[in-house]
Amino acid sequence: MLAREHSALVLVDVQGKLAQSMVDSAGLIARLSALIEGMKILQVPIFWVEQYPQGLGPTHPQLHALLQPFPCYQKMSFGIGGVPELMSAIADSGRHQLLICGIEAHVCVYQSARQLLSAGYDVEVVADGVSSRTEQNRQIGLAKMQSLGAKLTSVEMALFELVASCDDPAFKRILGLVK
Template structure:
């Protein structure tokens, strides 16, 4: 989890942060997360080459992060209904441009079920309680 200028813009709202309490937010001042060495190091430490992206200001921070991840050879999926922009047309343009650059678009529900994989177990029951 990355936060843009948390000392000036404030931290992630509790409705989101409470679900991510196990993560230490990485503060950044560059628009792209990839401009923050702590983010690059944390991502490298996972060994993952597939990145799912969501966030605020699709046409600025999300777009620049996605572009840099793609340039570095990552496979990127953007959760289209989990990104926003202050003006609707900026979000539309950003999603289109990210897709043109090679990012795949997905939805929250689609990625949740893809990560779940099977219709069984406690996690599946928890997922259903959130989705319904």
């Protein structure tokens, strides 16, 4: 079960024109926006990364605005394991339950999840918070991450798991994000 004091969100490469070419791009951005807002309400740390922003462009503007004041990490490798500063920041946070989301499910999200699992983290892939340019590649990415030991969750499931109770002061704000 996810717990606020043990969890962090890792957002991978939701950038530029690539973000617009994903399956259900508008829905993906809406769900990721709700997830980011929920993490901020629940005071769960967010780590976000951009793949070669000079070529792929910056993080989607709607998400970029929500991701402040968390620092952005840049990478050239597909997986986040190639970004020592990011891996150190995650380790220094003391969080071991990592929710991962972003694009593309079968490339950068998959390789990042694999590296995080190898580093000993509990990884949950936000299944409705990842996408690829084709649904088939999205499904293959999810299946492969799951076969490696990652668990699947959804935006709503993760947020309510972190809230845990309707008497939590954050419950109504979280409810408003997913309705």
